[in-house]
Amino acid sequence: xxxxxxxxxxxxxxxxxxxxxxxxxxxxxxxxxxxxxxxxxxxxxxxxxxxxxxxxxxxxxxxxxxxxxxxxxxxxxxxxxxxxxxxxxxxxxxxxxxxxxxxxxxxxxxxxxxxxxxxxxxxxxxxxxxxxxxxxxxxxxxxxxxxxxxxxxxxxxxxxxxxxxxxxxxxxxxxxxxxxxxxxxxxxxxxxxxxxxxxxxxxxxxxxxxxxxxxxxxxxxxxxxxxxxxxxxxxxxxxxx
Amino acid sequence: xxxxxxxxxxxxxxxxxxxxxxxxxxxxxxxxxxxxxxxxxxxxxxxxxxxxxxxxxxxxxxxxxxxxxxxxxxxxxxxxxxxxxxxxxxxxxxxxxxxxxxxxxxxxxxxxxxxxxxxxxxxxxxxxxxxxxxxxxxxxxxxxxxxxxxxxxxxxxxxxxxxxxxxxxxxxxxxxxxxxxxxxxxxxxxxxxxxxxxxxxxxxxxxxxxxxxxxxxxxxxxxxxxxxxxxxxxxxxxxxxxxxxxxxxxxxxxxxxxxxxxxxxxxxxxxxxxxxxxxxxxxxxxxxxxxxxxxxxxxxxxxxxxxxxxxxxxxxxxxxxxxxxxxxxxxxxxxxxxxxxxxxxxxxxxxxxxxxxxxxxxxxxxxxxxxxxxxxxxxxxxxxxxxxxxxxxxxxxxxxxxxxxxxxxxxxxxxxxxxxxxxxxxxxxxxxxxxxxxxxxxx
Numbered sequence: 001x002x003x004x005x006x007x008x009x010x011x012x013x014x015x016x017x018x019x020x021x022x023x024x025x026x027x028x029x030x031x032x033x034x035x036x037x038x039x040x041x042x043x044x045x046x047x048x049x050x051x052x053x054x055x056x057x058x059x060x061x062x063x064x065x066x067x068x069x070x071x072x073x074x075x076x077x078x079x080x081x082x083x084x085x086x087x088x089x090x091x092x093x094x095x096x097x098x099x100x101x102x103x104x105x106x107x108x109x110x111x112x113x114x115x116x117x118x119x120x121x122x123x124x125x126x127x128x129x130x131x132x133x134x135x136x137x138x139x140x141x142x143x144x145x146x147x148x149x150x151x152x153x154x155x156x157x158x159x160x161x162x163x164x165x166x167x168x169x170x171x172x173x174x175x176x177x178x179x180x181x182x183x184x185x186x187x188x189x190x191x192x193x194x195x196x197x198x199x200x201x202x203x204x205x206x207x208x209x210x211x212x213x214x215x216x217x218x219x220x221x222x223x224x225x226x227x228x229x230x231x232x233x234x235x236x237x238x239x240x241x
Numbered sequence: 242x243x244x245x246x247x248x249x250x251x252x253x254x255x256x257x258x259x260x261x262x263x264x265x266x267x268x269x270x271x272x273x274x275x276x277x278x279x280x281x282x283x284x285x286x287x288x289x290x291x292x293x294x295x296x297x298x299x300x301x302x303x304x305x306x307x308x309x310x311x312x313x314x315x316x317x318x319x320x321x322x323x324x325x326x327x328x329x330x331x332x333x334x335x336x337x338x339x340x341x342x343x344x345x346x347x348x349x350x351x352x353x354x355x356x357x358x359x360x361x362x363x364x365x366x367x368x369x370x371x372x373x374x375x376x377x378x379x380x381x382x383x384x385x386x387x388x389x390x391x392x393x394x395x396x397x398x399x400x401x402x403x404x405x406x407x408x409x410x411x412x413x414x415x416x417x418x419x420x421x422x423x424x425x426x427x428x429x430x431x432x433x434x435x436x437x438x439x440x441x442x443x444x445x446x447x448x449x450x451x452x453x454x455x456x457x458x459x460x461x462x463x464x465x466x467x468x469x470x471x472x473x474x475x476x477x478x479x480x481x482x483x484x485x486x487x488x489x490x491x492x493x494x495x496x497x498x499x500x501x502x503x504x505x506x507x508x509x510x511x512x513x514x515x516x517x518x519x520x521x522x523x524x525x526x527x528x529x530x531x532x533x534x535x536x537x538x539x540x541x542x543x544x545x546x547x548x549x550x551x552x553x554x555x556x557x558x559x560x561x562x563x564x565x566x567x568x569x570x571x572x573x574x575x576x577x578x579x580x581x582x583x584x585x586x587x588x589x590x591x592x593x594x595x596x597x598x599x600x601x602x603x604x605x606x607x608x609x610x611x612x613x614x615x616x617x618x619x620x621x622x623x624x625x626x627x628x629x630x631x632x633x634x635x636x637x638x639x640x641x642x643x644x645x646x647x648x649x650x651x652x653x654x655x656x657x658x659x660x661x662x663x664x665x666x667x668x669x670x671x672x673x674x675x676x677x678x679x680x681x682x683x684x
Contacts, residue, residue, distance in 0.1 A: 003257055006264075006292030018289035021261045055292060204261075210268045210289065214261060215531075219348060224323040 077153030089132025458608030496561030
C-alpha cells in the first residue's frame, strides 16, 4: 500500500533522514520506533507532503506522492493523527469531527458520525463540549476519530501514547487494534517501543535517521539491540574476547 | 504450488524488500563492524549514499582473505553474548592456520532453519516423510541445519551421520526412510554397497534424494537416479558464509532457486569485477540481507554460475542460479571436504623445504572427488625430515590429515614421473568410473 524507497530529508545542511526505505502492506499494522531525534516526526511530515524529500520516492497506492500537495495526499486516503493531538481546543468535539470529514461534504459527515460515536461512545457524550476541556485520553480519541472521518486507507498515528497514563495508553492501543480488525491499515510511529511492538505485525527501528533494524514485531521484541536500546543497556562490553 | 508467500512475491515487491534490508545491513555493518567502517571511511562513503542496487557497486568486494585476516571476531557485528552458535569453517591449520569463524545469533540460526525448511517444502517433503540425514558433522556443521529443519517441518528425522553404508541401508529399510539427504560421494558409496549386497532399490521406500553442499555433476545425478529410480536434487551453499539452504532445486530441476529475500546476488566478471550482462556466466557475489552476527557485503564466492530471473515452471518467482560451473580459484573437494592445492603446498613445504615438486591426484567417481593421493618428488635423497623414507611419508600424511582432516596416500616419485598438471594448480583428476560406468555388468 505504502512504499518508501531511499528517502532522505534535509533541513538546510542538516540531514535528518538518511535513505529510509520501508513499506506497509494492506491490512497490516506496521510500527516505526525510535528515540527522540531519530527522525520519526520528520518522516511523517514528509509522508503527508509537508516536507519535500531531497532524494528517494514515496508511493501510495501505486501513485508517487513525494511531490504531491498535502491536501491531495489526504484525498488519496493517507490520513495522519498528529503528534500531541493538534485539536482545535475552542471548537466543540462535534465541530472537530466535522472538520475531519469536511472534504467529503455534509452528507458524508452525517453518515460517518454515528460510526465514530460507536467506536468512541465517550465522544458522543461530550459532543457539545469544547475539545480543550477533554482529558488527554479523550483528546487522543477525538484526534483519531477526526482522522477516521477522512476515510483513511492508511491511518498514520504519531505517538498516540504520548503524555498519557499507562491505563489510557492501553485503551488507545486497544482501539487501534480494533480499527485494524475492522480493516484499517495502520502505520504507528512510537517512542514507546514495547507497547508499539506488542500490537504491530512488523516494525522498523529508526536511529539518527537510519533504519537499523526491521522485522517481525514479535522477533524485534526479543532482539538484543532493542532490549539494549530501550532497557538502557549499553555497548560497554562490545567484545568479550 | 508454493505455500510460502516469498515464493510468489512479485519482482517489484522483492526489490522493495531487498532495498529495505540492504539499508539495514549497510547501516549495521557501518556502525558495528570496524572493518566495514574503516573501509567505507577510507572511500568517503556513507551507508546512506546507497539508494539503489547500482550504488552498491561502489562498495569494494569482501574476499575470503578479508575473512581470514579478521579471525576470530573482527567481522562480528554483535557482542558474543548475542551469538548462539559459532561455525568454524576451515579446520585450524596449526601455525599457518587461518580459519574462518562465522557466528549466528538466535535470529540467524532460525533464518537458516527456515531457509532449509523452504528447500524441503519446495521438493514436497512434508510431516509425513521420514528424513534420513547422513552427513559428517565434524567437517560440515551445516548438517545441523539439515536435521533441525526436517524436525521443524514435522518430518520424522533419522540422523544417521556417517555410519557405514550397510547400516544406512538397514535404517532405510527398517524405518522406511522416504528422503535421503547426504553428500554426492556418500550416496555413490551407498549405491555401490547396495549393489554389492544384491539389494533391490524396490526394497527401499525412498522418494527423493537431496545432495549437497557440493555441486552435483550430471553424471552423478544420472547414476544415482538410475540406481535408485527416484529423483535426485542438488542444493547450494557457500562454505564461508553459512549453511545449506541458500539455494536449492525445485522439482523442475531447472536451476537452484536462490533465497533472494535473504541474499542479494550479483554476477561479476571474475577478473574485472564488473557486472556481466544478464544471463551471462560470471562469479557469484553475495550480500547478506538479514544476517545479524556476520554481515557480508559483496562477498566473492569464487563460484562461477549464471543468474536467471525469469519465472520457473514450478511457479516460484525467485531467481535461479545454474549449478556451479567451476571455481575461480583452485579449490577442489574430496568427499565434500574443501581443499586448496596452495594450502597443501604450504603444509608440505613447511615440513620439507627441500621438496622439489608435488602433485595432487584426485580420484573421482562420477565426477565426485573420492580419494586424494599426493605425489612428491625430491632430487636430494638425503636429509629427509623425520628420518627414513617411510617416516618421512608418514610425517607428511599425518600433517595433512591433522590440518585438513582428510586421509591421503603420500608417495615419493622421480620428478619425471610426476603427471602433468591440468587446469587446476598442481592437480590432476583421475576418473575411477568409466569405462566401467558404461558397462552395466561391471561392479
